[in-house]
Amino acid sequence: MDVTPTKGADQLRQYIERIERLEEEKKALMSDIKDIFSEAKASGFDPKTMRQIIRIRAMDEEVLAEQETLLDTYREALGLR
Amino acid sequence: MDVTPTKGADQLRQYIERIERLEEEKKALMSDIKDIFSEAKASGFDPKTMRQIIRIRAMDEEVLAEQETLLDTYREALGLR
Numbered sequence: 001m002d003v004t005p006t007k008g009a010d011q012l013r014q015y016i017e018r019i020e021r022l023e024e025e026k027k028a029l030m031s032d033i034k035d036i037f038s039e040a041k042a043s044g045f046d047p048k049t050m051r052q053i054i055r056i057r058a059m060d061e062e063v064l065a066e067q068e069t070l071l072d073t074y075r076e077a078l079g080l081r
Numbered sequence: 082m083d084v085t086p087t088k089g090a091d092q093l094r095q096y097i098e099r100i101e102r103l104e105e106e107k108k109a110l111m112s113d114i115k116d117i118f119s120e121a122k123a124s125g126f127d128p129k130t131m132r133q134i135i136r137i138r139a140m141d142e143e144v145l146a147e148q149e150t151l152l153d154t155y156r157e158a159l160g161l162r
Contacts, residue, residue, distance in 0.1 A: 011124060011126075015121040015126065019118070020138070029110065037100070045092075045096065054100060054101060057097070
């Protein structure tokens with residue numbers, strides 16, 4: 001590792017600053033998500049149940065993706081296209 | 082809450098989908114952050130120490146912001162501008 005106060009430090013600073021910028025964006029997104037939950041709650045929807053629905057949908061999608069991968073593997077193994 | 086299968090369900094679906102889109106963006110950002118840490122590690126920097134630096138910088142910024150708010154309050158209280 002080049003830790004001279006010039007090149008190494010500059011490189012390190014760049015990595016840190018890139019991460020900090022992305023962390024800022026992440027924070028903004030999380031705040032937006034929180035706002036939508038608040039808005040939904042104000043409209044009478046229960047945020048906790050919404051979170052469960054989002055989890056279920058994500059799981060369903062994962063299962064579907066796994067099935068598709070498996071199907072592709074079998075088709076390739078059998079020379080089907 | 083309007084839970085007829087028409088308006089209420091549509092509204093709920095819209096909230097859920099908006100959240101899911103933002104969650105996707107968050108996931109992408111987190112993956113980008115992970116990539117930068119990997120890249121930094123490959124360049125010889127220690128990710129754990131980098132995380133500490135990022136925490137310290139965030140705390141410093143928070144302290145600075147608090148000091149500025151306090152200073153503003155005092156200035157206003159004393160009619161300074």
